[in-house]
Amino acid sequence: MFKIPKMKILLIGTLLTTIGIVGCQTGGGYGYSSGGPIDEASVGIGADGVFNDPSPSTFEFPTTKTGESDRITKSYHTAPPMVAHTFVEYLPITMENNECMECHDKPKLIDREYIKGKKLAMSSDHYGGFGGRGDKDEVSGSHYTCTTCHAPASDAQPLVDNTF
Ligand code: HEC
Numbered sequence: 001m002f003k004i005p006k007m008k009i010l011l012i013g014t015l016l017t018t019i020g021i022v023g024c025q026t027g028g029g030y031g032y033s034s035g036g037p038i039d040e041a042s043v044g045i046g047a048d049g050v051f052n053d054p055s056p057s058t059f060e061f062p063t064t065k066t067g068e069s070d071r072i073t074k075s076y077h078t079a080p081p082m083v084a085h086t087f088v089e090y091l092p093i094t095m096e097n098n099e100c101m102e103c104h105d106k107p108k109l110i111d112r113e114y115i116k117g118k119k120l121a122m123s124s125d126h127y128g129g130f131g132g133r134g135d136k137d138e139v140s141g142s143h144y145t146c147t148t149c150h151a152p153a154s155d156a157q158p159l160v161d162n163t164f
């Protein structure tokens, strides 16, 4: 049977440990270099660092009823649109019950031009099983839990300016 001599194991072990230590000192795979301690005020996204207890202003979720809200302009082309109407009363979404679908599962209305106050169908890519290869009339499993992608719009002020 082939045996690795003990001396070799010891040498390889020492070599790996050295690489590890050098790696840590230079910041290694983490993509930063250690240039001394970091001031606590420059850690975190707030102006005062992470040790302050910020009290952001409270905010409300929409109180506009369905059929009365205005659609919100998307931040970018492929973004899931935000929901401008009341939201929590239709939650939770469970295996047996999805109230969102009672209004939005309207395959016949897909591509109909939106008219304010009328029903709004979710788009065709919400159907057809995972990857669109399943039943075209059924909501795809990947789109069943609407709240994964659609969030209610609130009047919350951003804590940090968005530069995206
Ligand atoms: C009682 C019917 C009804 C229910 C229930 C309902 N919606 Fe809506 N939804 C609407 C209508 C109507 C609109 C169009 C805007 C309006 O008229 O308020 C809309 C708009 C939207 C939009 C905006 C689409 C866009 O392009 O701007 C999204 C997203 C949405 N709803 C998701 C949801 C989700 C998620 C749920 C469940 C938490 C839900 N809706 C429950 C009727 C409903």
Ligand code: HEC
Pocket (backbone or CB within 6 Å): 078, 079, 080, 081, 098, 100, 101, 104, 105, 111, 120, 121, 122, 123, 125, 126, 139, 142, 143, 144, 145, 146, 147, 148, 149, 150
């Ligand atoms: C995986 C993310 C995702 C999930 C989950 C999802 N959606 Fe969407 N939804 C989108 C995206 C992205 C769009 C915009 C692009 C498009 O039309 O597909 C959209 C568009 C919509 C629209 C507007 C359609 C239009 O004509 O402009 C409605 C209404 C909607 N979704 C409702 C729902 C409802 C209700 C559910 C749950 C049954 C749901 N969505 C689940 C991502 C998602």
